[in-house]
Amino acid sequence: MYNTDMPTRAELPSSAQLLRSTFIAAAVAAALLVTVVLPAEYGIDPTGTGRALGLAEMGEIKTQLHQEAEADRAKDQAGQTPAPVAPATPAAPEQRSSLFGSIFAHLGIGSAQAQTAPAAAKSQEFSVTLKPGEGTEVKAAMRKGARLTYSWKVDGGTVNHDTHGDGPGGKEVSYSKGRSVPEDEGELTAAFDGNHGWFWRNRGSAPVTVKLTASGDFGDLKHMK
Numbered sequence: 001m002y003n004t005d006m007p008t009r010a011e012l013p014s015s016a017q018l019l020r021s022t023f024i025a026a027a028v029a030a031a032l033l034v035t036v037v038l039p040a041e042y043g044i045d046p047t048g049t050g051r052a053l054g055l056a057e058m059g060e061i062k063t064q065l066h067q068e069a070e071a072d073r074a075k076d077q078a079g080q081t082p083a084p085v086a087p088a089t090p091a092a093p094e095q096r097s098s099l100f101g102s103i104f105a106h107l108g109i110g111s112a113q114a115q116t117a118p119a120a121a122k123s124q125e126f127s128v129t130l131k132p133g134e135g136t137e138v139k140a141a142m143r144k145g146a147r148l149t150y151s152w153k154v155d156g157g158t159v160n161h162d163t164h165g166d167g168p169g170g171k172e173v174s175y176s177k178g179r180s181v182p183e184d185e186g187e188l189t190a191a192f193d194g195n196h197g198w199f200w201r202n203r204g205s206a207p208v209t210v211k212l213t214a215s216g217d218f219g220d221l222k223h224m225k
Contacts, residue, residue, distance in 0.1 A: 061179045065162040068135055069199050073166075123215035128223060130159065130202035130210065138212060139165075139197030141219035142190035148216035151185035152198065156208040158182045159200040167194025179203075197221070 013021075036055060038044040043060035045051050126138055142148065142165075161184065163175040173191045178184065180203070190196050196218075202208050214221060 061160075061177055064179070065160055065177050065199070065201075066174075068160070068201055069137075069162055069164070121216055122218070123213070124221050126212045126214070126221045126223075128200075128210050128212075129207055130200060131207050132202055132205050135199065135201035137197060137199045137224035138221055139195040139224055140214070140221050142194070142196045142217070144190055144192045146190045146217040148188045148190075148196070148214055148218050149186075150188060150198075150212065150214045151183075152210055152212040153183040154181075154208050154210055156206060157202065157204040159202055159208060159210060161201075162199040163188065163197070164199065165191060165194050165196035167192045195224075197224075 035047055035049040036053075038046075039049070039051065039053075039055040040058050043057075043063045045055075051057070128136055128138060130136060140148065158180040160179045161181055162177045163184075163186075165171075165173045165175070171192050171194060175188055176184070176186070188196060198212070200210050212221070
């Protein structure tokens with residue numbers, strides 16, 4: 001009835017063997033945590049292995065950009081009214097069907113028809129100049145699942161960047177980060193309803209200008225500070 005014979009008690013691993021295997025697995029996990037995860041995510045490299053592998057610099061970039069973004073966000077919250085999630089400008093006629101569809105879908109009214117309605121694509125350009133040490137954010141309101149194709153380039157130098165999003169209830173997501181980057185391009189798919197875009201900081205000694213082009217399903221690009 002069985003294709004293979006059942007193992008005998010002598011063939012089963014002993015408690016000592018299982019315990020040894022558990023200790024080995026825990027040791028491997030701890031080694032990976034210290035040599036890979038901590039350097040790559042937090043810039044913490046107690047053994048020096050992460051820096052030798054180039055992971056410590058990655059973690060330092062992530063930590064620095066996160067601290068800068070949090071500092072700027074705290075300043076904005078202290079001195080300004082938080083930016084609304086929905087775009088301030090009235091929706092164009094071709095966009096109203098998708099806007100109403102989103103509302104109806106949330107209320108459960110005509111959800112099938114609303115969700116299948118095609119989203120209106122748009123294209124917009126934005127330019128911002130940063131003094132040495134200055135940072136800024138440019139974002140657009142996007143619904144969950146909406147897509148935006150972007151390309152930006154720095155005139156006069158490089159910038160540190162964090163492509164990310166934030167939404168109601170303290171939601172946050174980071175799509176990509178970099179340090180001393182002259183340009184970047186890609187596609188951003190909103191992880192949730194909220195504001196999604198870019199944080200740039202000029203760490204050079206001269207002013208730079210970031211020129212951004214975006215196209216897809218999003219509200220108007222806005223300078224957040």
